[in-house]
Structure formats: C-alpha cells, structure tokens
Amino acid sequence: MNFMASKQPENSLLGPEADSQRTLYPYVTGTSVVALKYKDGILMAADMGGSYGSTLRYKSVERMKPIGKHSLLGASGEISDFQEILRYLDELILYDNMWDDGNSLGPKEVHNYLTRVMYNRRNKFNPLWNSLVLGGVKNGQKYLGTVSMIGVNFEDNHVATGFGNHLARPILRQEWHENLSYEDGVRLLEKCMRVLLYRDRSAINKLQIAKITEEGMTISQPYSLKTYWEFSAFANPAQGAVGTW
C-alpha cells in the first residue's frame, strides 16, 4: 500500500505541494559500476546500458563523468537523477573556480558534499535514486569512495554498486593488491565486468573504462568483452535439476 502517494481529501489545505510526489521508484536505470585503486590513480568501469524496467532501452548511456580537475563520478540507478547530480556538481565546481585562488575541491570534498546531498534527500523521503562511486587523485593522494541513495558512505581500495557488490567485490577481495599496474587493473576490472555480463540481466556488452591520475582523466571508447558460452554445463542445463533454467 503506497502510504506516500497523495490521496487528498476534498477539503485539503495543502495546495500545490500535494500535487507533486516523492520519488517512489526509478524508471530508467543503469546497472553496476566497479572501481579500484591502482598504482597511479583510480580505474572505474561501467557499461553503457539504460534499462527501462526489463527492457534494455538505451545502449549509449555514459555513466561516468569527470568532476572538476581531480575527480571522477560513476553512477548506477536512475539516470535522470544522475543528471541532476551532475548539475549540482557543475554549480559546485563553478563556484569553486570562481574563487580563483590556489585552492580546489578534491575528491574527498566532492564525496562528502555528495553524501550530504544524498542523506538530506533521504531524510525528506525524496531520494536521488542512485548509488555513486567517486574516485580521484589530488596531490598524490588517491581517493575512492561510494555513496548510496540513503546516504551510506565509505571509502575503500575497491568499491562497486548494485550487483557489483555481490559478484565483483569477492573477486576484488581475492585479487586486488597495492600498486597494481594499469594493465593488471584493467584486466581485473574486465574479469569483474565479464562475470556481471554473464549473470546480471540488466548488463549489456558495451562498456567503458575510465582512468583518473594526477595528470587528468581519460575515458575509453566503448568496447565489448569476449564471452564464452560453450561450457558443457550450459549445453544441457536441466540435466541435474529438471525444471531448472
């Protein structure tokens, strides 16, 4: 039962406020984002899919964007809310630049700002329906953190959103180590993204990998992963358990 939907009695005094509703469910969503710290900075991967419920409606959605000089933001969840967040951050960075002094907001500051925004929206029962990953490098310090739609935030050496938490993080816990080279980092991310591609129904085989270092941010052109479907267990999946798929 939707207790949040506005069912107004006829003589309500609420006025225009009663006509708008708080966010109840997302419409166009992106799936997992996975990120890790490596030798020179942060590597982040996300596919380019935007699902409309169970339909894979949009296949060129960029879910990772640079923020200022030092940070990179990746998002899963409602795409329109991600765009709203980008507008907030655009304004934030604009005012930061307008000071025109030697100071600039680093990834830690942006991450905490986002936490405040997400948590405050959650308190008003009107969340921005996203799980965010914020990574960056400033003055040689690498930073990687995440914020959820209810304002839970933390930092770690590797983070993921959504299904990535269940499928990618265990792989990262086993195989991540300090000072990964760029090639090893990419290989590790691709391993995670491949598992997600096999097992997450909202994943598509078109991904981008973004890298951020002291020098700046680059984002790869979209590419696809090689997949293998000839495992013998796939040949007759109902063999061991009739009725299974």
Added chain:
Amino acid sequence: MFRNQYDTDVTTWSPAGRLFQVEYAMEAVKQGSAAIGLRSKTHVVLGCVNKANSELSSHQKKIFKVDDHIGVAIAGLTADGRVLSRYMRNECINYNFTYESPLPVGRLVVQLADKAQVCTQRSWKRPYGVGLLVAGLDESGAHLYYNCPSGNYFEYQAFAIGSRSQAAKTYLERRFENFTDSSRDDLVKDAITAIRETLQGETLKSSICTIAVVGIGEPFHILDQGTVQQIIDTFEIAAEQEGPAAEPDAAEQSAAAADQGGSTDEGVAPMDI
C-alpha cells in the same frame, strides 16, 4: 575642513570621496593594544599585548582559535572581534561538515572582508571597529592576512596593528626578509621581540603578552605562560650581554614611539581595550 558635515552616516560621501565613518572605525583599531603577526613558509606566529585594567581583573582575550588550522588576533573593539571570531568559527565548522576538509584561510578572509564591506554600505549599520590578523594554513602553505574595518584585506609576511605598532613594524621591516626560512622557534622569538618593541621600555613579562602558533603539522594553539616566560628569559640574558651596542637602537625607537604615544592621548574616544 568638511570632516564634521559628512561624518554622521556611513553612507554619506565627503566631497573628497571619503567615508569618514569607515576611517573613524580604523582609528578605533589604532587605539587598541598592539597585536603582531609574522610568518615563515610553514608557520605563522601571532602575538599581542594584554594589559589588564587593574591588578584585580583578568585581561581581555585578544587571540582566538578559529579552527585547528586558523587563528586570529584582534585590535580595537574586542566585542566586535569576539563576534567576528564566532562567525569565523561557524564558517569553518560548516565547511568541515560539508566537505570533511579544512576551510582554506584565503577563502575565510574574503568572506570576512565581504561581511565588513556590508557594514560600510548600510545606513542602519556601523563598520566593525576591529582589525583582525588572521593566521592560517592553506594548500599553498602558511598565510598571514590583515582584515580592515573598511572591508579590505591584505596578505603580509609580517604586520603589526594597534597602539605603538609602528615600533614593532620598524623592527619587523628590518628582519622580514629572513622570516620565510626561519625555524618555528626563531619566529616565536622574533614575535616576542616585536611585542617588546611596542612596550616602550616597560619590562616584558609573560603575564602581559600572549603568543600563539600555527604550522604545518602543528594545530593552532596559544603558548602557555610558562613557555613564554622561558623564552623571554633566554633573551633577557642575551640582551644584557649585548647591552652597550643595543642602546643607540633603543633610543631611536623610543623617540619614534613617543611621537605615536603623544597623538594617542589627544581626545579620541577612550576605549576600554
């Protein structure tokens, strides 16, 4: 000549293009007891003269910690200074809460200056009657700023404000080129010496001066009286040994200080500083 006609409102210009109320506010700063600041690449030291009204009372607080990385010394209407310190502390706390990062001192100083400017452009307000020496750390190192009641702010290597500050300024002008690379302890010694200059021969004791330090790896804190007295003692000894050479210098400075001392007595509003 026209000073009296155009000095009632802060929003009235004089024909010469001056705002007398603002200038009078800056006078209030000059009447306050001295405060000095100096900085190196990594540290900033603030010092001030604290004279109690009588032996029975405590002295007024003129140095305030604003955050771990920012502190301020004031001269002038200490009540105004207290209120502005509270504003600065609030800004620092709010920034820290949102960004989990210290507010860069350069930005705080601009906010403070903008706040002071508002009071120079509202007919129902008066300018703050306090000058602030803001010491703090930034991404780019250690900084010392001076905020004026006019809404101007300047960055300094070393500066002194308040009564008889000219003596301290003269001392600092001679020595400032060395400050950038000074060690923290030398900087503190220079600060205490600069304060001594403003005392015009009166004995320097830790009970009448306050010293505070902030630096990279060293949060802002006020040095306790015992430490300050120890440092004073070390160079009283050195001064005795130097004795005859120091005297011609002392004579020059007391002459300069006396000129300033004379003008301060001339009928400007007696502020309880």
